[in-house]
Amino acid sequence: MKKKAFVVLLIACLFTISTSHVWAWGVWAHNHINKGAVLALPKEMGMFFYNHSDFITEESTVPDIRKYTMGDKTEGRKHYINLEQFNYTSRTMMPKNLHDTEIKYGKDSLDKWGILPWVIQDMMAKLTDAFRNKKKTEILLIAADLGHYIADAHMPLHTTVNHDGKLTGQPGMHAFWESQLPELFGKNYNLYTGDAIYLKDVEQTTWNMIDSSFYLVRPLLYTESKMRKDNPEDKQYVMDANGKPAKNKYGQPIHAFEYAHVYHELLNGMVEKQMRTAIKLTADYWYTAWVNAGKPDLTDMDPDYTTERNKPFYKQDMKTWQKGKVKGCKSDKEF
Numbered sequence: 638m639k640k641k642a643f644v645v646l647l648i649a650c651l652f653t654i655s656t657s658h659v660w661a662w663g664v665w666a667h668n669h670i671n672k673g674a675v676l677a678l679p680k681e682m683g684m685f686f687y688n689h690s691d692f693i694t695e696e697s698t699v700p701d702i703r704k705y706t707m708g709d710k711t712e713g714r715k716h717y718i719n720l721e722q723f724n725y726t727s728r729t730m731m732p733k734n735l736h737d738t739e740i741k742y743g744k745d746s747l748d749k750w751g752i753l754p755w756v757i758q759d760m761m762a763k764l765t766d767a768f769r770n771k772k773k774t775e776i777l778l779i780a781a782d783l784g785h786y787i788a789d790a791h792m793p794l795h796t797t798v799n800h801d802g803k804l805t806g807q808p809g810m811h812a813f814w815e816s817q818l819p820e821l822f823g824k825n826y827n828l829y830t831g832d833a834i835y836l837k838d839v840e841q842t843t844w845n846m847i848d849s850s851f852y853l854v855r856p857l858l859y860t861e862s863k864m865r866k867d868n869p870e871d872k873q874y875v876m877d878a879n880g881k882p883a884k885n886k887y888g889q890p891i892h893a894f895e896y897a898h899v900y901h902e903l904l905n906g907m908v909e910k911q912m913r914t915a916i917k918l919t920a921d922y923w924y925t926a927w928v929n930a931g932k933p934d935l936t937d938m939d940p941d942y943t944t945e946r947n948k949p950f951y952k953q954d955m956k957t958w959q960k961g962k963v964k965g966c967k968s969d970k971e972f
């Protein structure tokens with residue numbers, strides 16, 4: 638589809654689409670992104686975060702649990718931004734904070750259009766405060782949540798109204814890209830990022846990640862739409878006993894392995910790169926919050942025996958991490 642026609646189709650459908658979003662990155666990816674970010678921290682922070690890496694890894698999916706399982710109505714809009722609905726052209730047109738955004742666009746609109754970039758910046762301020770006040774539980778909880786939202790911002794379909802491919806005749810794309818592909822091929826990814834760095838401009842970085850993700854929407858969808866035309870349904874999906882596409886426990890269609898493999902190859906490392914960048918930026922945001930809080934000493938927040946017990950495991954995980962692998966996530970399979 639030509640770019641202009643594609644955009645026109647999206648705009649035309651703005652007011653007719655459902656605003657319900659399917660799963661953010663799958664459990665496998667969220668777990669690995671938060672755990673990877675722990676390993677990417679410099680040593681002044683790394684041991685403290687490693688002491689709590691099980692919590693940070695598990696907590697990586699809690700924002701989705703708040704949204705889906707616990708039915709928290711305030712949660713949904715935090716996970717995405719439908720840029721087309723803002724008539725978005727560049728970040729300079731966007732208000733600085735959520736308060737100003739609500740004044741400009743109205744709460745009802747934002748409940749449908751999403752507020753992800755402002756949530757990331759808001760969480761960043763809260764994390765900085767938690768570090769400044771050395772509130773251990775708040776640091777861990779907010780850091781883990783922030784990792785979730787940064788990960789969501791790296792899922793291209795979290796930046797568009799066409800979040801599940803329905804507007805282009807590709808339903809099920811969301812879970813296919815973010816859950817089934819990483820579950821099938823993620824073990825071969827190289828996720829190593831090097832150490833976290835200080836971010837001079839968090840607002841700019843946040844909008845850059847949104848822009849980069851949005852830029853990938855078209856290749857992500859277009860690549861699959863071409864494949865779809867060349868493959869009958871029974872080549873696209875695993876078929877059930879009734880000759881219909883089989884579904885996973887969340888009602889998402891299960892794509893055939895060979896189809897998934899070819900699509901993954903054609904994406905040329907897109908999923909891997911987005912996961913790696915999500916890990917890197919999660920670590921960068923945590924590190925930047927800690928620096929901005931005045932680099933508080935974190936070593937006295939845990940009992941010595943906890944740190945001593947975990948040290949050899951941290952060393953082992955760091956060795957594996959330097960080879961690009963994130964160990965120790967036991968994630969529930971979705972596909």
Ligand SMILES: [Zn+2]
Pocket residue numbers: 660661662700701716785789
């Ligand atoms: Zn999410």
